[in-house]
Amino acid sequence: MAQPDNQANQEEHWRKTSKLMWTHLGVWFFFGYVVHMFVVPLNKIVIPVLGFPLGFYMAAQGSLIAFVVMLFMFARQQDKIDRDHGYAEDDQ
Amino acid sequence: MSMQSAEKADFYKQLGRMYGTYTGAFIAFIILIAIIEKLGVPNRVLGYMFVGFTIAVYAIIGVMTRTAQVSEYYVAGRRVPAFYNGMATGADWMSAASFVGMAGSLFLLGYDGIAWVLGWTGGYVLVSILVGPYLRKFGAYTVPDFLAFRFGGNFARFLGVIVLVCCSFTYVTAQVFGTGIIASRFLGMPFEWAVFAGLAGILLCSMLGGMRAVTWTQIAQYIVLIIAYLTPIVILSTAKYGFPIPELTYGLAVQDITAREQQMIAQGLATTANLKPHVQPFLSYSPLNFFGIIFCMMVGTASLPHILMRYFTTPTVREARQSVAWSLFFIFLLYFSAPAYAAFSKLEVYTNIIGSNVSEIKPWLFTWGQLGLIQICGKAVANVADAVAACKAIAGHAGVIRLQDFVINTDVVVLSTPEIAGLPYVISGLVAAGGLAAALSTADGLLLAIANALSHDVYYKMLDPNAPTIRRLTVARVLLFVVAVCAAYLASTKPGDILAMVGWAFSLAMAGNFPALVMGIWWKRCTTTGAVAGIIAGFGLCLFYLVTTRYYPQAGVSYFGMSSLTNPQTGAALVDVAKLMADPKWVADVPASAANPMQSRVGWFGLNNINCGLLGMPLGFLVMYVVSLMTPEPSKEMQAFVDEIRKPRGKMILEEKT
Numbered sequence: 001m002a003q004p005d006n007q008a009n010q011e012e013h014w015r016k017t018s019k020l021m022w023t024h025l026g027v028w029f030f031f032g033y034v035v036h037m038f039v040v041p042l043n044k045i046v047i048p049v050l051g052f053p054l055g056f057y058m059a060a061q062g063s064l065i066a067f068v069v070m071l072f073m074f075a076r077q078q079d080k081i082d083r084d085h086g087y088a089e090d091d092q
Numbered sequence: 093m094s095m096q097s098a099e100k101a102d103f104y105k106q107l108g109r110m111y112g113t114y115t116g117a118f119i120a121f122i123i124l125i126a127i128i129e130k131l132g133v134p135n136r137v138l139g140y141m142f143v144g145f146t147i148a149v150y151a152i153i154g155v156m157t158r159t160a161q162v163s164e165y166y167v168a169g170r171r172v173p174a175f176y177n178g179m180a181t182g183a184d185w186m187s188a189a190s191f192v193g194m195a196g197s198l199f200l201l202g203y204d205g206i207a208w209v210l211g212w213t214g215g216y217v218l219v220s221i222l223v224g225p226y227l228r229k230f231g232a233y234t235v236p237d238f239l240a241f242r243f244g245g246n247f248a249r250f251l252g253v254i255v256l257v258c259c260s261f262t263y264v265t266a267q268v269f270g271t272g273i274i275a276s277r278f279l280g281m282p283f284e285w286a287v288f289a290g291l292a293g294i295l296l297c298s299m300l301g302g303m304r305a306v307t308w309t310q311i312a313q314y315i316v317l318i319i320a321y322l323t324p325i326v327i328l329s330t331a332k333y334g335f336p337i338p339e340l341t342y343g344l345a346v347q348d349i350t351a352r353e354q355q356m357i358a359q360g361l362a363t364t365a366n367l368k369p370h371v372q373p374f375l376s377y378s379p380l381n382f383f384g385i386i387f388c389m390m391v392g393t394a395s396l397p398h399i400l401m402r403y404f405t406t407p408t409v410r411e412a413r414q415s416v417a418w419s420l421f422f423i424f425l426l427y428f429s430a431p432a433y434a435a436f437s438k439l440e441v442y443t444n445i446i447g448s449n450v451s452e453i454k455p456w457l458f459t460w461g462q463l464g465l466i467q468i469c470g471k472a473v474a475n476v477a478d479a480v481a482a483c484k485a486i487a488g489h490a491g492v493i494r495l496q497d498f499v500i501n502t503d504v505v506v507l508s509t510p511e512i513a514g515l516p517y518v519i520s521g522l523v524a525a526g527g528l529a530a531a532l533s534t535a536d537g538l539l540l541a542i543a544n545a546l547s548h549d550v551y552y553k554m555l556d557p558n559a560p561t562i563r564r565l566t567v568a569r570v571l572l573f574v575v576a577v578c579a580a581y582l583a584s585t586k587p588g589d590i591l592a593m594v595g596w597a598f599s600l601a602m603a604g605n606f607p608a609l610v611m612g613i614w615w616k617r618c619t620t621t622g623a624v625a626g627i628i629a630g631f632g633l634c635l636f637y638l639v640t641t642r643y644y645p646q647a648g649v650s651y652f653g654m655s656s657l658t659n660p661q662t663g664a665a666l667v668d669v670a671k672l673m674a675d676p677k678w679v680a681d682v683p684a685s686a687a688n689p690m691q692s693r694v695g696w697f698g699l700n701n702i703n704c705g706l707l708g709m710p711l712g713f714l715v716m717y718v719v720s721l722m723t724p725e726p727s728k729e730m731q732a733f734v735d736e737i738r739k740p741r742g743k744m745i746l747e748e749k750t
Contacts, residue, residue, distance in 0.1 A: 014738055018614075021221050028217045032210060032390065033383055039203070039373045052343035056371045059206040060431040061339065064213050068424050071220055071417035078225075079410055087739040089408045 013085040020081065024074055031063040031070075104173055111176075114149070115315050121145060122319075126518040135517045139278045142521040143528060146316055150309045150532065151296040157308050158300035162561055165302035165568065166233040166544060167404045172307050174411040178418025180307045181402045183314035183533035185212075185423055187263075188270025189594060191317060191530035194427075196502025198434035202368055204376040205434070207385040209427050211598075213420060214386070215393025220416035223394050224403040226613045226737050228412040231744025232404065234541075235397040235605065236549045241746060242612040242730070244620040246554050251627050253545045255604030256397045258635075260538045261579065262593035267535035268294070268583040271528060273503075277463070278524040284584045290532070291580040298536045299569055302544075306536045307405060313529040314422060320526020321426050321506075328436055328513045342432040345439045346371060352442045361447050362495035370438065377700075378660040384703035392598025392705060395605035398541035409740035437505050440512050445498060450483045450491050451476055456511040465501040468493065539579070543572035595702045596638055603634035603708025611716050613738075616731045622720030630712020637695070637704040645690035649673060654694040666693045 035042075035058050042055030052060075082088035125138055159165055172180070190212070198205040232238045236252030271290030276283045297309040329338035332345075349370045356362040368375045374382060393399060402419075406412045445453070450468070453476060457466055461479075464472040469489070471482035483489045483497065507527070510519040547568035552559055559567070607626050611618040640648040648654035649669055656665040667689050672678050678688060692701055699706060725731075733745055 010735060010739075017738065024217065024221050028214060028221075032214045032386060036210075036383075036386075037379075043371060043373075046347075047343065050340055050343040051347045053346070053371050055373070056203055056206075056346065057343070059203065059210060061428050063210060064424050064428050067214050067217055068417070068421050070217060071420055072414075074217075074220055075410070075413040075417050078413060082410075082740050087741045089410055089740050 009085055013081065013087055016081045016085075017078065020074070020077055024070060027066070027070060031058075031066040035063065103171075107173070107176060111311060111315065114312060115319075118316065118319065122518065122522060125521065126516060129516055129518050135521075136280060138517055138521050139524060142525045143275070143279060146525045146529060147293045147296075149312055150293065153309045153312055154297040154299075154301060154305045157305040159302065159304050160562075160565065162564060164304045165565055166548065167401075168302075168304040168307045170405055171407050172405040174406060174414035175418050176311055177307070177402060177406055177411075177415040178420075179314045179422050180310035181399065181415070181419035182422030182426075183310040183317065183529070184402055184537035185399060185419070185534070186317065186426055186530050187267055187534040187594075188274070188527060188531035189266070190426065190430075191321065191527050192270070192274075192503050192506050195430045195433035195437075196500075196505035198431050199438050199500070199505045200502060201376045202370040203373045204382060206431065207377065207382050208389065209430060211386045211389025212393065213423060213427055215390035216416055216420040216423075218390060218394035219399070219403070220413055223609050223613065224400060224416055225409045225412045225740070227400060227609075228403050228406060229409050229737050229740060229744065231746040233401075233548050234544050235400055235609075236545055237553075237746065238612070239608060239623075240549070240553065242734075243608070243623040248608075248620065248624055248627075249549055249553065251624065251631075252605070252608075253549050255601065255627070255631055256545045257542055259396065259597040259601040259604070260398060260542050261575075263597045264535050264538040264542065264575075265579045265582045266594045267531045267538065268579050269586070270531040271535070272583060274524055274527045274531065277507075278521070283586070287580050287584045290528075290535075291576055293528075293532055294535045294539065295573065295576055297532065298540055299572055302565075302568065303401075303405060303540060306540055310533045310536065313533040316529040317526040317533075318422070318425055320522045320529070322429060323522060324509045324513065324515060324519055325429060325432055325436060327515060327519070328509065329432070331513065332436070338432040338436070339428055342435040345432075345435040349435060349439050349442060352439070356442065356446060356495060359447065360494075361492070366496050370435070375661050378658065378698060380698060381660070381700045381703060384699065384706050388599050388602055388703050388705040391606050391709065392602040395601040395609065396598070397545070397601070397605070398537045401541060401544070402537070433506060433509060437509060437512060441498065441500070446493055446495055448493055450480050450493060453479055453493075456508065459511070460501075460504050460508060465504045467499040469497045470499075535579075539572055539576055542575050543568055546571045546575070596704070599634055599638070599702060599705030599708070600631065602705035603712055604631035606709055607712035607716050611713070611720075613734070615720075616734045617720055617725060618716060619720045619723045619726055621723045622716045622718075625719045626712045626714075626716030629715040630708040632708075633711050634704040634708030637707055638701050641695050641701040642692050645688065645692075645694045646673065646679060648694055649690070652696075654696055656690075657693050657695055657698050657700065669694065 039055035039059065042058065043053040045054040046052070047054060047057055079088060125141060129138055161169070163169055194208060197208060227235070227238055230238055230241070232241070235256065236249045239252040240246060240249035268287055268290055271293070272283050272287035275281055275286035275290055279286070281289065298306050325338040326336050329341045330336045333341040335341050353362070353367055353369055357364060357367060377385065403412045403415060406415050453468070457468070458474055460466040461468065461472050462474045466472070468479045469482040469486055471478065473479040473482055480491070483491060507523060510523060547564065551567050552564050604627055607630055608623050611626070612623065640652065641654065645654070650673070656667045656669045658665055669690065672690055678690065695701060736742060736745055
């Protein structure tokens with residue numbers, strides 16, 4: 001609430017929001033696509049104890065876990081940006 | 093509308109108590125049925141008890157949460173907490189296809205099938221970072237509401253409604269079809285009756301209370317479906333590997349499958365041509381189509397109206413974001429278990445069926461054989477004698493089942509797992525109740541999306557803006573009923589194309605909605621003309637590609653330069669287009685009959701028609717960008733509105749009178 005709702009604050013808030021968006025989009029692209037492009041070499045590595053080939057594991061579980069974790073982090077990070085600029089909703 | 097903190101804490105506590113009790117009661121009910129089964133009550137009765145109990149619970153919730161308030165009807169009063177909205181979204185999202193069909197697809201396709209798992213989860217990242225929370229701040233009742241406001245009026249709204257109906261109607265029909273299949277298989281009703289019985293279940297949940305009723309029943313349905321999905325494989329994993337977390341133990345099963353595959357080839361039970369190694373990629377889809385499916389399903393997720401509108405119900409923008417995270421968590425619980433189902437049943441089939449004598453087939457196979465869902469030696473067989481006869485008919489058959497002698501329908505994998513593992517019937521009944529919950533909850537969400545678009549956007553906003561509350565809600569309910577009956581009627585005719593069309597819904601939503609939603613929020617310079625042109629171009633191209641490749645492949649080849657798709661394993665063409673086009677029988681086949689060998693097998697760049705969004709969406713973005721720059725900048729007021737959407741604090745843009 002410390003910040004005034006002026007043009008500069010608004011632009012700074014949106015700049016940070018956009019940056020966060022691109023960062024998450026990058027991580028999303030990595031776990032959604034890039035890592036699976038290397039499935040053949042990754043499959044040569046076998047996860048100890050569990051026995052999964054790594055390439056298969058990343059598609060069946062690894063990336064999904066990454067997506068879930070990302071979303072909880074994003075909710076937190078975006079909320080922090082909103083709070084820093086005084087644009088967050090009041091806590092009820 | 094906003095609640096005091098004490099009142100809110102009280103409400104949350106009450107919710108926790110209610111659903112906690114409900115979960116406990118459901119588990120107690122399962123145990124009760126298990127005891128009744130031991131007393132020798134027939135399976136059919138147990139099936140009715142399961143389905144009857146769960147539907148009764150949904151109906152009670154549906155009636156208890158009936159409402160006469162517009163904001164309650166459309167957005168559940170905007171007070172569904174993030175955690176519970178996540179659960180409701182999970183049930184909304186996971187359809188009959190996810191519950192029953194996905195593990196089966198993974199069984200058949202191996203690694204390539206995982207494209208669906210990835211595509212149907214990763215999209216939530218886009219929902220949260222690009223679209224969902226901003227629409228929540230905007231304060232719409234429906235997705236077309238946003239398009240209408242941002243892009244100057246009813247033409248954009250109308251386009252939004254068309255996209256919504258196109259992608260939701262086939263989808264809802266498939267769900268009604270799914271309820272019919274499950275009810276007919278487990279309750280022994282004729283399919284057509286089962287469809288209308290399922291319809292009654294759907295209407296009970298949604299008609300009186302709209303979004304409010306659907307939300308609270310979907311949470312109850314999620315609890316049923318997740319318990320039903322996980323129970324059989326947890327038991328199986330404990331029995332096989334002594335550890336109750338199947339998602340961790342199936343790595344060993346995957347290893348065993350790979351070893352067994354080589355052994356089968358060595359023993360002559362399979363050939364390198366017909367065996368698709370479980371972990372080897374790009375055997376069923378080319379890399380382009382594999383990544384295309386992931387991309388289309390992900391972006392489609394972020395464009396499907398029945399999913400986006402779930403985030404209109406949270407109390408705040410902050411909770412909308414948290415709610416997306418919870419949604420994916422609850423969806424993840426099912427999706428990361430599906431490959432385990434696939435691996436366990438594949439290992440079972442490879443070790444205990446392939447390579448065994450035809451005369452020693454286990455009896456559970458025949459219950460599915462009777463229904464034509466499992467074939468031995470090319471025949472749906474109902475007993476050992478039939479199976480032996482079928483294999484004898486094949487020249488040089490040694491009486492040992494080879495890989496090519498065994499064909500299984502994808503739906504059977506989940507439904508038969510309890511029998512494969514030799515579990516009591518109570519578990520089968522549980523799985524049926526879970527499948528039914530998955531189909532009903534998705535159907536509810538979709539029906540509500542369609543009926544809301546027709547009643548709110550078309551009737552109230554376009555035809556009669558002065559309609560009083562009571563009439564608006566009556567129209568909404570009547571339309572819901574009409575759409576539901578249409579869907580049930582269509583499902584009862586068992587249309588062959590419907591199931592394939594579900595995949596198309598994602599591509600259509602992606603091409604029609606995604607560019608307009610993203611540009612509307614993230615680019616102030618996007619103009620009305622630009623958006624309208626972009627929606628028409630993107631959606632149009634996607635629809636054109638679908639219809640041409642599926643129904644008019646001859647025209648595609650003759651006029652639009654399409655050529656045959658290729659087999660990803662060998663790189664050879666799937667069909668000999670030149671030869672077929674020279675054959676007068678196929679030249680005249682317009683629209684293509686199901687027998688047309690070119691149907692869905694031609695296209696541009698070897699692109700499957702399920703991935704048509706991959707063509708439509710970029711065109712939509714491009715047209716939107718170029719046309720926007722050619723037309724005058726949007727008004728200062730509109731740009732200020734966009735600024736407002738970007739800040740969670742402050743009033744909603746569109747405050748509806750209630």
